[in-house]
Amino acid sequence: MEAKGFFYEALGLIVSYLSSRSVELNAVASFDINDEDDDFHSFLNEIEIRHNIAYLNKLQPILETLIKKLSTKPRLVKEFSGLPINGRLDVNKYVASGKFMYSGDVLYPTIKSDISFSTPENILISNVLRHISRQLSTYKLKTNTAESLYVNMFYEWIHLQLRNTNWSLVESNQGYDRLAFETKRRLLKRQTGNQQGYQNFISWYDEWRVKGSKLNPNQEEEIAKSILAFPTSSSFDEKIFEIWCLQYIVEVLVSIGFVVIEGPYPLHKRSESYIYKLHNGEVELLIWFQKMEPIGKPRWYYTGAMGKAFNGIPDVVITSNQVSSPLVIDAKYRMMEKTKAEETYKMLGYFENFRNSFPGSNFIGILLFIGNEHNFTNLKSTEGASVSLLSVPILNHKSSTLGNSLSRELKEWLKLSKL
Structure with missing residues (x-):
């Protein structure tokens, strides 16, 4: 594909x-x-x-x-010359220091015209x-x-x-x-x-x-x-899809009333900053790309002397000044019909590992796949957490049905009042 x-x-x-x-x-x-x-x-x-x-x-x-x-420009070269003099006598230098002896030869300070390629x-x-x-x-x-x-x-x-x-x-x-x-x-x-x-x-x-x-x-x-002069690899295509999803999410947010006031910032700077900032009235959204910090600190750590945290980096995280829980979105460049439960479990893993960032189980996660047509599936926990699976049509990427589904999920997340 x-x-x-x-x-x-x-x-x-x-x-x-x-x-x-x-x-x-x-x-x-x-x-x-x-x-x-x-x-x-x-x-x-x-x-x-x-x-x-x-x-x-x-x-x-x-x-x-x-x-x-090549273009050139004139320049003057100062050097010493024997007789006959090559160029013209550098009178000022001659008056100041006179002639110069080198290996028995008499040399005179001169100035001659030359060209330089340093245009x-x-x-x-x-x-x-x-x-x-x-x-x-x-x-x-x-x-x-x-x-x-x-x-x-x-x-x-x-x-x-x-x-x-x-x-x-x-x-x-x-x-x-x-x-x-x-x-x-x-x-x-x-x-x-x-x-x-x-x-x-x-x-x-x-x-x-x-x-x-x-x-x-x-x-x-x-x-x-x-x-695109050379064939692309599967990993290259996956990254392209992730970037496309980031851009499309912003387009959908704009369609429901938000205005981009900052961004996009360069993708290779994503570890330093959010990529977009959007406003809608008093609501401010920051959109992060492949950065862990916006979803908080992990609860799970490796045992041993190092005690390294078990990190997770979703593709897109959206934070808001009005919503306590970040919205977590992952893009998967594979057919939704062939997806395995492990993709959904990975999203649930974000919820478990970063549970402290989702007070009251206010977790909404979105998984974006590709498909022959748009499909939508939703999972809910007994505590109220939600994970939605959406497929992006291969031929009509920005179909109205996809846009409606994604905007609905974004609005559901925005309804979560800040605790």
Whole structure:
């Protein structure tokens, strides 16, 4: 089962990751992860790898054409020269220190005209190549996969460029935004000497960097193609579905009167903050993604010296200033008709392990699966706790019946008054 449809519908949230990483170009991508976080870290890593591979494929012919006519700027070089003097005499230095003797030869301080390749556009290209090279070196991939072969190929190509061409003569400094601004300004004034070549690069740069989470349809299509250029794994599809569910839950909340006032924040920052904040009158909702803290402290611990807590991390947790119990939601990218009781028991495990966060058994959990059509099943305990199983139609993801079922469950949770 392909998750391509879910991918396109959740593209905005996925792009928020790439966009946020683009502002950190001066540093190698890094993540603060733990064991539970490792799967999602691998997913984000794969998103970045696929994006870089696709855009390096586009960059290679641009640079191979551009290198034939690089922009330059004049510069003055001060050095010592014998007779006849190469350049012109540096009068001030000659008056101050006179001539210079070296191995029996008389040398004179001179100034001569030269060219430098360190123009803003060349510095920007050099910085981008070095940055991507650092990124490629951090990726941990299985050997003999398409991705690993491309990563190794481009890593070697970048190093060959930096060693054997005039990029090695370019100073690597200054900020990316400033360099991009200066490059565009010089293009407007036709100062690069290679208008088409550098225009092709700066257009590539703006697409690759994904600066800003709001893209036009053409940009979205390019990003989607870059990420879906290789077949996806089942774990990749699962993460796509989880992100889709997060976004769809927000859409349903908006449909019942809530307004998004913050977010979405980048997904790789989820361990630091909520992803969305919504308001409806006096009711404030915080939506967390794959983070344990919002559902409280676990009651179960491993015995022994370490005494490590038995943690659990649901896909989505919603907390409110008006409801004492958090709403727990898990997404499962598998057919609801084939689901096993263990998925429901896992949700009940959250209730048991974090029971202190659900006073009076005010627990509502939601499990989202996929199915040929929308189905709804509900379980209730003798104490009043509730777990609902909903299937997302494969062909019509946002069917009205699914929306009605999910909005009903959200409203039931919002009815739980704060104790």
